[in-house]
Amino acid sequence: MATTENTRDLSTELVAELPFLRRYARALTGAQSTGDRYAMATLEAIVADPTTVAEDMTTKVGLFRMFHGIWSSSGAPMAEEGENTDLLEVRAQWRLSYLTANTREALLLHTVEGFAFEAVALIMDVSQSDAEELVTRARTEMGDMVSGNILVIEDEGIIAMDLKSIVTDMGHTVTDTARTRDDAIAKGKATVPDLILADIQLADKSSGIDAVNALLEELGDRPVIFITAFPERLLTGDRPEPAFLITKPYSEDQVRAAVSQAMFFATTERMNVAV
The missing domain is CATH 3.40.50.2300 (Response regulator)
Structure with a gap:
């Protein structure tokens, strides 16, 4: 019974945090449809195995951490057949080649989503000092x-x-x-x-x-x-x-x-x- 109650509470918390994961995913991919697919894949993965959100972390951190596992393994935005991705993807992939890996993610997590560097580090599975360095690099590289x-x-x-x-x-x-x-x-x-x-x-x-x-x-x-x-x-x-x-x-x-x-x-x- 206790397990059922915990799962139900987690589901409620996931629903509350999902809009903000959508915002983050859309900003990373540049499109509503692609970002939402990543967000839904993340939610489905956690629902399938709620233990992936560790008890010692907040639901929001666990949700974003799962997202990063999926995002990192895919390596690029997921485009569906028929989407107008030619200019979008070509230019985005070209610009990505000039950026240090994970800088955009760290910048969005810290500035737009409001995660402290400690949480950014946990989400991205890096040290806190590395998270801080990624944000600093992002500001320089993307700003220029x-x-x-x-x-x-x-x-x-x-x-x-x-x-x-x-x-x-x-x-x-x-x-x-x-x-x-x-x-x-x-x-x-x-x-x-x-x-x-x-x-x-x-x-x-x-x-x-x-x-x-x-x-x-x-x-x-x-x-x-x-x-x-x-x-x-x-x-x-x-x-x-x-x-x-x-x-x-x-x-x-x-x-x-x-x-x-x-x-x-x-x-x-x-x-x-x-x-």
Whole structure:
């Protein structure tokens, strides 16, 4: 009976943490569908053998640790037949060849997912000092690799200025800032961005998601980062959802990591890629 209760409790905790694993997996792979397949494979592996989540670790750490075992053994994003992966995969794999192994993973775990270095080390099966070194290398290598034009869609002036300052300091160019859906569409068409950084709720109660969808329909596919106070609401897997999400209130490190990851998978021809 006790074993059944423990398993049931673990299942409940896994469900609660799954949206955040989805966010992490999507950021690593650059796509909702591919990231979600990794997340589901991880969940299925733990459900099949709950003892893989050790009693001396939190459910979240155990979930991410299992994910890393699967991710490391596969070696590359899993693409399904029919997916538009030509530019995405070719460019991502090309850029991967210039990065130190495991740096992206460590950066996302620490900055976006908020794991302490001790937890990052446990998840990735490395020492804590190695985890810290991986994050330092990631900031340097990914920060130097790609730069481009960014449209900021944010109705709060102070936040818009802060985002502009962060991405400009990274070497990117902010083409414009917009406060409403219509304003965003007009400015996005006027100067086509390589990446869109968008809040969910805009000044006139319009939707940042609607603004982005209209721009993508007009301009074609390009990376998007959404900012929201409730990321789990956009990580259900029930509909087309963003690959990149950061949570309000955000930190500068979270923005930097998300922008670096999104630019890493950018497919536009105008990208300035440093070799």
